[in-house]
Amino acid sequence: MRRIKIDRSKCIGCLTCVTACIISHDSLDARNRVVIDTNQTYSPIFCRHCTEPECVYTCMTGAMHKDNVTKFVEYEKDHCASCYMCIMACPYGVLKSDDITHQKIMKCDMCTHRVNGPMCVEKCPMQAITLQEVFG
Template sequence: MERIFIDAAKCDGCRNCFVACMQAHRRDSGSIYDLDLTDPQNEARNRIVRGSDGTYTPIFCRHCDQPECVMSCMSGALKKDKETGLVLYDETRCGSCFMCVMNCPYGVLKADTSTRTKVIKCDFCMEHGAQPSCAKACPTGAIYVREVKG
């Protein structure tokens, strides 16, 4: 099983991970050069928070071993995949109660900006290649993928 790890000390706030995530999940096709950063349909599944001390903290889904989001999901829209260890989201099952958003201890999950009817969360770029786009785009190595024991 692979997981995304963060070394916040290496994050310089460039937001390449943010833009790469938007590009990987955009609804239309095109290059990163014509990506509309203001279009809510291209919403990123991660974010970078700048602290009062000027340091940056990448906020990403940790695909927890005991995910509070899954345990609080009443509709079964969130499930922990036993094989991959990832927390997966099924939009068609979501009841839009946002208990998962309220129970995520890391503040990662959020309601989508445009409709406020579904949850936006990391899907590990399962449909976009072997490694998540955010990790591929990180120039400092602050975001990386590592194998973990299941």
């Protein structure tokens, strides 16, 4: 399984990853963000595709589910009841409602629609965002 790995010491807060996400999904909002943490350093926030995802456990419709092959936490908007339980359950504050429609969830999908993988990884000028193989 591949996961996005963040090296916060390399992040300069340029927001290229956020812009790349917006472009990759032809959207008006990103599925990731960059915040300033308590140490006054930039901290990119991405879905961790958790091993035991609270968003999946709280989803009453199955719209949030873990793919058995890729191990990514996936979201199917057509099954979503817009209850926002997944947003409240995420311990990392990653999930958010779509700011345009206010009806559905925005979540990292690892740019599975792209051949080259996540655009945020490809476009990060500082290589603060990389892909890491995780076993287990």
